[in-house]
Amino acid sequence: MRLCERIEAEEPSDTAALYVLTQAATEEFNLLQAEFDAAGSEIETVAREAIAEEFGFVASAYGFTDADVEKMITTRDW
Numbered sequence: 001m002r003l004c005e006r007i008e009a010e011e012p013s014d015t016a017a018l019y020v021l022t023q024a025a026t027e028e029f030n031l032l033q034a035e036f037d038a039a040g041s042e043i044e045t046v047a048r049e050a051i052a053e054e055f056g057f058v059a060s061a062y063g064f065t066d067a068d069v070e071k072m073i074t075t076r077d078w
Helices: 002-010 015-038 045-061
Strands: none
Touching: 002 015, 002 045, 015 045
């Protein structure tokens, strides 16, 4: 939701600007992964893939159909 709010507020003009926003959102997931680690758990593989797919969905919904999901989440640590 925060990613969508930021896209709507900042209106990125191209995929490079979108990547800045998606990578910041990815950092939030990195922090969540740290919490899982502290609890002796992890974000499971299926969940990781689902999260990545959702980044692609969000980009597409805002008209960034050419965005590369791997570039959107390149800062991931999960």
